[in-house]
């Protein structure tokens with residue numbers, strides 16, 4: 133038994149929480165078990181809560197800015213945990229990564245310019261490109277068979293052809309990749325990065341999941357690979373996914389290239405964002421200072437949940453295949469063997485199994501027939517969900 137109890141169920145309804153409180157408004161009955169939006173049903177690091185309470189007691193919450201100690205903590209974390217040596221002046225804050233993606237799109241491209249992504253991928257990539265009237269170019273990931281299961285790879289040939297054909301200006305990389313769970317290898321990142329360098333494509337590397345990596349895999353910060361890559365990259369990092377702080381709205385964006393950085397800063401100022409949220413800053417600093425033991429135990433717990441689901445599916449639902457994740461607490465399940473239509477699959481998952489998952493098609497049409505499941509919940513809740521799934525799918529041919 134570790135120091136932290138991830139088995140403890142904490143009721144979240146009534147806390148303005150997106151995952152449980154708004155089910156009825158979005159067309160669900162509210163009875164479904166929730167394994168969708170990517171936050172966790174776990175209490176954060178106790179030192180983070182203590183730091184927030186301490187600051188709250190001060191009673192004055194005026195305009196605030198991070199001081200040197202904040203940036204010292206963030207740069208140390210990046211160097212010690214992610215082997216990326218950064219300088220304070222490369223950083224800027226944003227309330228969230230999706231916001232930062234939108235700002236990067238607006239700073240680097242003009243209306244009508246092409247932005248490339250690799251679907252199936254976190255759906256706001258598509259939304260931010262389209263909402264800003266840029267042309268969306270998709271270079272789908274390839275499904276290849278590895279040790280009898282599906283493994284996703286980048287399609288370098290297709291990627292390069294599309295960059296040339298559409299005169300692509302910006303690439304949004306998901307590293308590690310949500311929802312397919314790949315932790316891209318250094319070699320893969322070098323290959324894709326060389327293509328971007330050849331054509332002058334700026335890379336936005338969304339690394340929000342970088343602290344969730346399963347044993348045997350290693351995250352590489354794209355910008356850390358070389359000076360050249362650092363010089364063409366906007367790295368999006370945040371403590372919010374790792375330490376369950378999404379409601380506190382803080383992220384740290386790293387841009388080595390001064391010209392690119394100034395353009396992004398200008399864009400951020402133009403939409404009226406200036407200083408970060410005081411509680412976000414306090415939480416980020418405490419997380420990076422004190423969070424490591426908690427994170428290590430959390431990752432073990434998540435691995436236990438993953439092992440549980442893998443065994444359960446093998447034994448009871450062998451037609452559902454688990455795409456082995458290398459990172460993230462999200463798993464990608466392939467239901468295509470049942471040959472159901474989109475509507476039939478949703479009917480079975482939501483109405484019959486009473487589960488709220490993320491339907492694969494929301495990540496692009498390549499995701500149809502898949503469902504994304506959030507593992508970051510107490511084991512007992514996950515077991516209940518798997519049993520509900522079994523009841524509906526076990527006899528289905």
Ligand SMILES: Cc1ncc(COP(=O)(O)O)c(C=O)c1O
Nearest residue numbers: 170228229230231254310338340
């Ligand atoms: C790849 C990826 N980027 C960004 C986000 C959201 O970031 P934020 O809440 O900081 O906008 C998520 C959340 O699930 C994500 O999976």
